[in-house]
Amino acid sequence: LDYACGSSRPSNAEVVGLLCAAGVNVDPRGEARPMELASRYGAEDAVRHLLKAGASVLGGPGLTSLHNAVMGNNWHFYRDPWSIAQAKKAWSIGHHGIVRMLLAHGAAVDARVTEIQTTPLHLAATTSGFISLDVPKELLKHGASLDAVDAEGRSAEDFARLVLNKPIYTRDDIPENPHAHRRPGAVEAFLALLAGVRAAGSWKRYANAPRLD
Numbered sequence: 289l290d291y292a293c294g295s296s297r298p299s300n301a302e303v304v305g306l307l308c309a310a311g312v313n314v315d316p317r318g319e320a321r322p323m324e325l326a327s328r329y330g331a332e333d334a335v336r337h338l339l340k341a342g343a344s345v346l347g348g349p350g351l352t353s354l355h356n357a358v359m360g361n362n363w364h365f366y367r368d369p370w371s372i373a374q375a376k377k378a379w380s381i382g383h384h385g386i387v388r389m390l391l392a393h394g395a396a397v398d399a400r401v402t403e404i405q406t407t408p409l410h411l412a413a414t415t416s417g418f419i420s421l422d423v424p425k426e427l428l429k430h431g432a433s434l435d436a437v438d439a440e441g442r443s444a445e446d447f448a449r450l451v452l453n454k455p456i457y458t459r460d461d462i463p464e465n466p467h468a469h470r471r472p473g474a475v476e477a478f479l480a481l482l483a484g485v486r487a488a489g490s491w492k493r494y495a496n497a498p499r500l501d
Contacts, residue, residue, distance in 0.1 A: 289314065293325040293334050295368040296375075301333035308341035315344050323347075327390065328356035329371050330383040335390075345395040349402035354395045357386040358408045358423055362415065364464050376461050381415045382423035397430045405439040407432065413447035416478035417454060417470025418462060424481060428491045434482060445482055451475045 289312050292303040304326070308314060314322055323343045326334040339345070345353050359365065360383035363375035387408075391397060398407045409432045412424045424432075424444075437443050457469035488494035 289316070289322045290320070290325060293322040293331060293338075294329060294371075296329045296331050296371045297368075298333065301331055301337065304331075304334040305337040308337045314338050314341045321347070321353075323353045324351065324356050327353040327383070327386050328360060328365065329368070330357075330360045330375075330386065332383070332385050332389075335386050339389065339393055345390045345393050347399065351401055352395065352399045352408075354387065354390050354397070354399055354408045355401065355406075355411055357383045357390060358411045358419075358427075359415070360386065361462055362466060363462060378462050379460065380420035381418040381462065381466055382412065382420045384420055384422040384426060387423055387426050391426065391430045397427055397432045398436055403439065405437075407436050407438075407444075409433075409436070409444045410438055410442075410447055413444040413478065414451070415466045416448040416475045417451050417457070418466045418474060419478060421477060421481060424478065428481075428485050429495070431491070434486050445479060448475055448479050448482070 289304065289307050292300045292307065323335065323338050323345065324347060326338060347353055359381065361375040361378040361381050363372045366372045366375060400407060409424060409427050412419050412427065434444065451470055452475050454468055454470045456472055457463055463469050485491055485494045488497055
C-alpha cells in the first residue's frame with residue numbers, strides 16, 4: 289500500500305482502491321503512512337479511497353497528511369520519476385483539493401511537527417513564493433491561527449517575509465528548491481491575504497467584506 293501511495297499515477301490509485309476494498313491495513317506503523325504519502329504526491333483518488341476505508345487524517349508527531357498536502361509539488365521530496373516529471377510542470381505548490389478533503393474529515397488545521405512546532409500555515413509561508421493561494425485560504429477558512437509560532441517564535445508572516453529576500457524566479461515550472469526563490473508578486477499576495485484576515489478579525493468577516501480584486 290505504501291508503494292502504491294507513493295506516486296500520483298492514476299493506475300496507482302486504482303491499486304490503492306483494490307487494496308482498500310480487500311481490507312488491507314490503511315494505517316500501518318512506519319516512517320510515512322499511506323495517507324501521508326498520497327497527500328504529498330497529490331494522489332487525490334488514492335486519498336479518497338483511503339478516507340473511505342477509514343484511514344486516519346491526524347498523523348503522528350512528524351509531518352501530518354495536511355502538512356504533506358500543503359507541500360505538494362515540491363518535487364525535491366519525491367522519489368517516483370513520473371510524479372517528479374508532473375510536479376516540475378506545475379505552476380504552484382500545494383494540493384488544494386487534498387487540503388480541503390483532509391480538513392473536511394477532521395484534520396487538525398494547526399497540527400504541529402514535534403520539536404520544530406511548525407503548522408501547515410507555516411509551511412505554506414515558507415513556499416509563499418509559489419504556493420497556491422487557495423491553500424492558505426482553505427487553512428484560514430478552517431480556523432488556522434495567524435498567531436501560532438514555531439519553536440523559534442516565528443509566525444507565518446515572519447516566514448513569508450523571509451521569502452521576500454529570495455531571488456525572483458521567472459520560469460513557468462517549479463524549481464528544485466522553491467524555498468530559495470519566489471515568483472513576482474506571489475509573496476506579497478500571500479502577506480496581503482494574511483494581513484486582510486488579521487485586520488478583519490476572522491476569516492468569515494474577511495470573506496464577507498466587500499473588496500476590489
